[in-house]
Amino acid sequence: MTIGIVGGGPAGAMTAERLLRGTFPLQGDWDGVQVIVFEEKLDWEKPCGGGLSPKALKKYPFLLQAADKANPVRKMEMRAPGGASVCLDLRAPLAIYSRRELNHLLLERSEQAGAQVVNDRITGAMRHGNKWRLRGRAGCYEADYLIIAAGARSSLRNELAGSLNARDFMLTFGYFVPGSEDRLRIEFFEDFEGYAWSFPRRDHLSVGICGKIGHARMSELQQKLLGFMARLGYSSESSPVFSHLLPSLEVDSWARIRLEGDGWALAGDTAGLTDPITGEGLYFALRSGELLAESLLGGASYARSVWNEFGRKLMLGARICPRFYLGNFLGASVTTRMVQFCRRSRTYADLFQDLVEGNQAYYGLHGRVFRNLPKSLMEIATQSLGRRLRPQPAERA
Numbered sequence: 001m002t003i004g005i006v007g008g009g010p011a012g013a014m015t016a017e018r019l020l021r022g023t024f025p026l027q028g029d030w031d032g033v034q035v036i037v038f039e040e041k042l043d044w045e046k047p048c049g050g051g052l053s054p055k056a057l058k059k060y061p062f063l064l065q066a067a068d069k070a071n072p073v074r075k076m077e078m079r080a081p082g083g084a085s086v087c088l089d090l091r092a093p094l095a096i097y098s099r100r101e102l103n104h105l106l107l108e109r110s111e112q113a114g115a116q117v118v119n120d121r122i123t124g125a126m127r128h129g130n131k132w133r134l135r136g137r138a139g140c141y142e143a144d145y146l147i148i149a150a151g152a153r154s155s156l157r158n159e160l161a162g163s164l165n166a167r168d169f170m171l172t173f174g175y176f177v178p179g180s181e182d183r184l185r186i187e188f189f190e191d192f193e194g195y196a197w198s199f200p201r202r203d204h205l206s207v208g209i210c211g212k213i214g215h216a217r218m219s220e221l222q223q224k225l226l227g228f229m230a231r232l233g234y235s236s237e238s239s240p241v242f243s244h245l246l247p248s249l250e251v252d253s254w255a256r257i258r259l260e261g262d263g264w265a266l267a268g269d270t271a272g273l274t275d276p277i278t279g280e281g282l283y284f285a286l287r288s289g290e291l292l293a294e295s296l297l298g299g300a301s302y303a304r305s306v307w308n309e310f311g312r313k314l315m316l317g318a319r320i321c322p323r324f325y326l327g328n329f330l331g332a333s334v335t336t337r338m339v340q341f342c343r344r345s346r347t348y349a350d351l352f353q354d355l356v357e358g359n360q361a362y363y364g365l366h367g368r369v370f371r372n373l374p375k376s377l378m379e380i381a382t383q384s385l386g387r388r389l390r391p392q393p394a395e396r397a
């Protein structure tokens with residue numbers, strides 16, 4: 001039995017590792033199972049922030065333990081469209097990886113588990129009876145089961161599961177800037193479905209911007225990002241530039257998403273499994289790979305597990321997304337209020353930290369915000385009053 005996995009990113013590498021380390025009862029034809037990962041670029045700097053959330057680190061502690069490869073970050077600065085900002089001391093760190101390091105680590109783990117990694121680009125897949133015939137640039141291969149984990153731009157996906165719409169993606173654009181910082185930075189813009197970021201890795205920063213296709217043009221992204229960089233004193237000169245697609249499925253697309261069929265399955269970005277609001281995809285790539293492996297080893301249906309565990313939460317994210325970026329709350333943009341509330345209300349800042357840590361899902365978020373609103377407003381009013389009553393430096397003297 002040969003399982004062919006196209007793509008050795010987080011989704012493909014994790015699927016391979018978990019298949020080979022499976023603790024589930026093996027079914028049927030699993031004696032002599034062979035897992036081949038086809039990866040065209042091996043350890044490459046995939047365009048990405050490289051930020052692994054506390055939720056991902058809790059689920060996969062080896063990612064935090066590989067401390068020499070990542071930068072654990074405990075400060076998060078957010079800037080609202082009008083210029084208000086807040087810097088939060090995070091209760092749990094994020095780990096910021098260079099994707100070269102992360103992909104290397106994950107592929108190495110899959111090889112240690114027994115996977116064969118083939119450095120080739122698969123250009124076509126045809127079904128002949130029960131077998132898949134894979135056409136690569138360097139050769140032809142056969143597999144009994146085919147997993148496409150080839151990222152957001154995969155054309156193989158389209159042949160099996162149909163294509164996604166343009167509106168199911170965000171455009172991204174950015175630079176890898178030399179330098180180091182102690183905090184990650186996020187900036188929101190007025191009437192813009194996306195954000196700019198600076199994620200500090202061990203020896204450089206990933207600085208970029210994402211914007212929903214159909215809403216943002218590349219020229220607008222460039223202009224906004226250069227403004228963000230100028231304000232922070234980052235130079236784009238001689239910094240490697242990147243651009244890539246980031247899946248951000250619309251509500252309708254979640255309703256017709258197809259994750260598996262006869263002899264094949266999709267995982268990670270290829271399947272569209274990212275958080276439509278934050279763009280977080282690493283956790284979902286890893287987890288979808290794991291759920292797929294468990295399902296193939298005799299566990300529950302893959303599609304159902306994905307849907308129950310996080311698919312429906314991500315679909316709710318897709319519903320909330322336009323309101324988050326474009327909506328108003330108490331007379332200002334939602335992102336402006338979010339920054340102001342985080343700065344002045346302990347209760348609201350706790351809620352936000354729960355969101356970052358993955359302890360507060362989008363389900364129940366609206367209710368919690370409104371239940372806590374009187375308390376948050378009271379904290380804001382008390383803080384404002386305190387500031388007004390506090391003696392000014394001249395008076396103190």
Ligand SMILES: Cc1cc2nc3c(=O)[nH]c(=O)nc-3n(C[C@H](O)[C@H](O)[C@H](O)COP(=O)(O)OP(=O)(O)OC[C@H]3O[C@@H](n4cnc5c(N)ncnc54)[C@H](O)[C@@H]3O)c2cc1C
Nearest residue numbers: 007009010011040048049050051122150151268269281282
């Ligand atoms: C600019 C940007 C910033 C991001 N920042 C973050 C972040 O900070 N945190 C976060 O959680 N998520 C982030 N994401 C999302 C994250 O990068 C993806 O969700 C994640 O990489 C998905 O993993 P994957 O394995 O599904 O796909 P990929 O990482 O894209 O891996 C697919 C692999 O398949 C290979 N491949 C493709 N086609 C073929 C082929 N035909 N044959 C052989 N090999 C092939 C590619 O070389 C690649 O290595 C970001 C995305 C972008 C675009």
